Amino acid sequence: MADGISGFDIYAPVFTVSLKGKDFPRESISSIEIDENLDSPAKFTVSLNEIFDINTQKFRWLDDPSISPGTEVGIIFGYASKPGKQSLIKGRIKGINSGFVTTGPSTLTLEGYDYSHDMQKKNEQKLSYKKMTYSEVVKEIATDNNLIPTKIDDTKIKQDDIQRKHNEKDYDFVKRLANQLGFEFFVRGDGFYFREPKDKDKGNVTFKLHNNLLSFSPRMSTANLTNEVQLHAYNKEKKEPITGTANINEIKSSVGIRDLDQIMAKSNSNNVQIRLEGKVVKDEKEAKAIAMAELKKRNQTLIEGTLECIGDPQLRPGMTVNIEKVGERFSGVYYVKSAKHSINESGYKTTLEVRRCL
Structure with missing residues (x-):
């Protein structure tokens, strides 16, 4: 099982930023940030070192007509020794910011989103x-x-x-x-x-305290824990009510929290029932599916956390990772909700927002 990026790889991050299929010179790029999550379009930010040409009286990048809102951008990031693990984000420029100073080089920052933003x-x-x-x-x-x-x-x-x-x-x-x-x-x-979320199996990447974790800040809250959701819906074709019920035992997985029942009992959440009304459904199966989705959503905030590690391009939202040696309460399998990849003069770092699998 992989333990993320380690060894000499951390000293050789590579990145390529292409504009209409043409790569920016690497020395012109001062930093890249890619922020992906499951709730909104992925965002990217690219900062360029600006150069002013005294002869033409123009800036190299700011006055480049190919750099404008709507221009397509492709970004590859990873490590030179692991080309198979490089990742790609595609999108369009949505904003351009400049920073002019008299004591140093000026900068041009490109901001954009993936195609879902359109x-x-x-x-x-x-x-x-x-x-x-x-x-x-x-x-x-x-x-x-x-x-x-x-x-x-x-x-x-x-x-x-x-x-x-x-x-x-x-x-x-x-x-x-x-x-x-x-x-x-x-x-x-x-x-x-x-x-469907891929949160029912152990991950291919394992993080361990005092090994490949830069930091991990988990938090636990039983405020939203719910034992059961009942959906009281209506079948328009048959003109009759339909009920769908989902119980906490139906959403547990083999990689989930072992003592979930005890946690719910101690927090009095085993008696919490939610009733939903006003939906039109096709049949009992659909009513059940909606109730299950609502129950999962309400219980997914039980254990969440923020993890920082050496940059790893294989870490993306929508995958599971294993976190070990952080105590019995917080050790386990987590689902990645968001991943922020930052590459700058200090190196390559990845920050994850995660939730514990149920």
């Missing part, structure tokens, strides 16, 4: 999707946005009519469907993902 600007194509599954709907939206449906889990149940809100953007619509199902939605490169 989906936040795109208005609805249609307000109703009839006789389609959720997965068929999001696949259609992915194609409309020139994205590759890399991983779209089959939701199987065909809906009579999936309604879209007026003026609801593509991103918000897909996000709403994902939240209702307990799915996650994100874009990586040109790939479109709409899937």
Whole structure:
């Protein structure tokens, strides 16, 4: 099982920033930051060392016509000795900032987002999707946005009519469907993902205190713990009520918290029940799925934390990692919610926001 990046690798981080397929000179790049998470589009920031040409009276980068909002950018980052582990983010420039000083070199900072950010600007194509599954709907939206449906889990149940809100953007619509199902939605490169969280297996990367952890700050809160969720919905076709119930025992996994029952009992959470009303569903199976998604969401904040380590490009949101030797309460398998990769003159560092698998 891998233990992350170590040894001489930490001294040789590599990165490439390309603009319309043309690479920036490495010496012109002072820092790169890539911030990926499962709740919003991935963001990147690239800082360039600016040069003023006395002969032409122009700045090398600021006055370059190819650098402008909307220009496509590709970023590769990793280590020279591990080309197979390099990662790629693609997106578009959305903002340009300059810093002019008389005592040193000026800088130009490019800010941008991955392609899912464009989906936040795109208005609805249609307000109703009839006789389609959720997965068929999001696949259609992915194609409309020139994205590759890399991983779209089959939701199987065909809906009579999936309604879209007026003026609801593509991103918000897909996000709403994902939240209702307990799915996650994100874009990586040109790939479109709409899937169940991959949080039921041990990770391929293990972190250990006094080994490859720079820092780890876990926190535990039982404020939102819920034992059961009941969904009281309505079947429009049969014109009758439908109930879906999810219990805490149904969302436990083999890599989850062993003493979850004891924690809930001590916090009086074993008696907490949530009742949801007002939804229209196809059948009992869909009602159950919605209740399960809500129950998972309410209990996922039990143990969360922030982890810092030597930069590792294989660490991305949507994967599990193992954290060991941090005490019985906090040692275990965690799911990565966000990953921030920072490369600058000090080296390459990765910061993760994680939650404990249930």
